[in-house]
Amino acid sequence: MTITDDFQNEIREKVSAALKDMGSEGIDFVVESSTMEGVDMAVPCFPLAKALRNAPQAIADDLASRIQPAGLIAKVASVNGFLNFNIDPEALIKSTLDEIIRCGPCYGSMPKSGIRYNVEHTSTNPTGPIHVGRARNPIIGDTLARCLKRCGHDVTTEYYVNDVGKQVVVLTWGVNNVSDEEAAKNSEEHMKEIGQNEKERDKTDHRLVAKYRVANKLMESDPAVQEEISDMMRRFEQGDKEVIDTVRHTAEIMLDGLRETLGQINVVLDRYTWESQYIADGSAKAIVEKLKASKYAGQTDDGAWYVDLKDFGVQGKNTKFTFTRSDGTTLYTTRDLAYHQDKFTRADRLIDVLGEDQKLGSKQLCSALEIMGFDKLPDALFYAFVSLPEGKMSTRKGVVVYLDDLIDEAVARAYEEIKKRREGMSEEKMMEIAKVVGVAAVRFNIIRVQPEKQFVFKWEDALNFDGNSGPYLQYVHARACTMLKKAGEFEHDTDASKFVEPSEINLIKILSKYEEVLRMAGDEKKVHMLPAYGHELASAFNQYYAAVSILNSNDKRNARLTLVECAKTVLADVLDCLGMGAPEEM
């Protein structure tokens, strides 16, 4: 419950009472935050016109005359058919600042809900390094998880590792049969193809993917290799423990590389769940039996089982959702059902962060769970694909930017900036800050765009450190920190009468909105609201900073420093929620 909620409730009560006075009890109306400058909340009176048989302006005038400013309502006015309200600035200022001082980093966070959330994200196939197209997934997923925690939920993040299927088998064959020399040669060609002169980096995922590329080529050109891989596939399907373990082991090595990359951008997952587990423990088979027993189940002439989902809103020429092959073995989707069943034993609500290509699959999954009698279904957050200006990202066509390269480039760029402006700073310190700043630029650039919008990756934008960017927010944090350091000890002063500058009142109003933003970003899954808020906050701080001399302000010094500290506290939490560091200098 924020002060804005209280304010809104007071307006609601007053307007209801006034309407009752006017003999129109119980009429519905809305209280909305106003876009007009100098107005906080408004009740549009146009919808009331019909019921009251009067002009909107007249109604607003009438209502305004019946409502006296009291409590949080400082001013009531009738303008153009709107009933406008202003919040008591003193109450807003005092309660906001006191609350931030009282809560510290937890300001804006909501009380424990007791709800267990499971956020599955990233889950890329362990067959190659993460490229910027895939990077949207961990960044959205990790940010959402951080927001949900602040909404009071218990959140677990999870990566579903696909260690079953042809791709990982091919990878495994490559790792065991392709020589280092062959891989190195392929690596060189590949780097030339994607237009880079450097050597492919010495990191497990990059090393292994070279062997995967070679294996794929050999499989196409050499029937003997094709046969070996098919044989492995057969043994895998039959449950040959040796093959299954080898494949899993390979996937684990690959995953080490991916985990390292994710760690670079501050994404750490709580749990890794292996797809092969659901074959081993028989739960995928149990799903098959359950679905077979349903009235929607059927079998093709070849013996493959499916459920028909035409009654579940699945459209198109093929409404059948197949869950076994004709030989009775399970499919990826069958295992995914077992996986979701498992997740529901560990969490109350599931969120899957998925590429938009998974939309139909996700719907089918939900329908199948419904058929099996699940009362709760997973929720999905879809994001549109990332492409490059030259077109769709594709490792095969050599149109690709690896996340590792993007991070390196951003950090190098940040290092240049620091070196330019901070003479005499130690090399070590500069590197440390560059890392934090570069990563922030990368994450911010991706999270700032609404997930459902298509995203064209541009180096120019990703390496932008100005304006609406991660480093911009960090810069403000650093500014606040150095100012507080220079100020030394001071007493908190939240006396509202000391805050009179428009820029400081604006800043405080923005601070007061943080909880609402977290609720939108978390519970409403609108993750992109958070970077927008961060920019708004940082921008307001910079305006304040430019307009008011803070350290030399006599009787207002403590009050202003208090505001700087409060802004710093909130901004630090915004940065943390975005998975970005909050440097004290830069």
Place this chain on the structure above:
RNA sequence: GGGCUCGUGGCUUAGCCAGGAUAUAGCGCUGGCCUUCUAAGCCAGACGCCUCGGGUUCGAAUCCCGACGGGCCCGCCA
């Protein structure tokens, strides 16, 4: 062929779900501001038939219908 989704200044983008007053911000552009708390900054300015056409409404960027343009999907793949 069918389904889903996006379309907002030169470029990127908020607002759309819960319709309201002058459509948000950034990049880029023009001009100004560092002997004063970090100029990764601040201030001022130019730039918009909110893709198009209908409809609903006192009122539409927002809701409905239709077109056009981009993306994604319609495997006994994962």
